[in-house]
Amino acid sequence: MNGFERRAEEIKLRIKRTVLEMLRETEPKKLRVADIAARASVSQVTIYNYFGSKEALLRETFQDGVVRATDEFEAIIGDQLTMKEAVQHILVADREVYRSFPPDFVKTMVLEDQECAAFIETLYRDRVIPLVVRFIEEGKARGEITDKVSTESIMAYIQFMKEKMAPMLDLLEKSGDLDRFLGDMIHLFFYGISGKE
Missing domain, CATH: 1.10.357 (Tetracycline Repressor; domain 2)
Structure with a gap:
């Protein structure tokens, strides 16, 4: 795995950890990509690029x-x-x-x-x-x-x-x-x- 791929995996992991944290406070249907992005310190575009959808x-x-x-x-x-x-x-x-x-x-x-x-x-x-x-x-x-x-x-x-x-x-x-x-x-x-x- 090269440096770019490793960084991408680290960002994806950070986003998923953020989702887990937020799920302790919010129902899945009420989670918003904008809120996930803000808390994970990434852009909404990054989330859509890596995952496609919420x-x-x-x-x-x-x-x-x-x-x-x-x-x-x-x-x-x-x-x-x-x-x-x-x-x-x-x-x-x-x-x-x-x-x-x-x-x-x-x-x-x-x-x-x-x-x-x-x-x-x-x-x-x-x-x-x-x-x-x-x-x-x-x-x-x-x-x-x-x-x-x-x-x-x-x-x-x-x-x-x-x-x-x-x-x-x-x-x-x-x-x-x-x-x-x-x-x-x-x-x-x-x-x-x-x-x-």
Whole structure:
């Protein structure tokens, strides 16, 4: 990468970081390119040159975060941690994703942006599902996940949770305690309501 390309990437990254900061204060639909440009100390023309539109900027910002989270999940699985350690790392990573992306922004990207939804679906099918299957199989091999429940049943449960993302995001937003809510959801997934660990 030459100096011009490196500088362009630095500017794009600064713009996307600015978007993330502004999303903590403003709904995605209320963000304006003029406000993003002013806060990122770039011109509106620069944003349009690099991204084409506000929607494309939001999409790329979200997609970068999702890919980064998937990369982190893959790294956690590759670390050969115990199931409990891996879940703790995943929980921390999930919290960071939700801190970076307010629930309203996630809903907009996943449910209203068809291009982004297609990207997420492809990433989920091609990378996330194989990683989760590997995670489950390795957990079973180490005796940390019961053999009484098939991998297919666990995957079906995860698919069900994925399909209920919109109401989950609403509950998350209303909970008022992001960390506790995410912790409770992870606990319920792994230990059920009996709480047996």
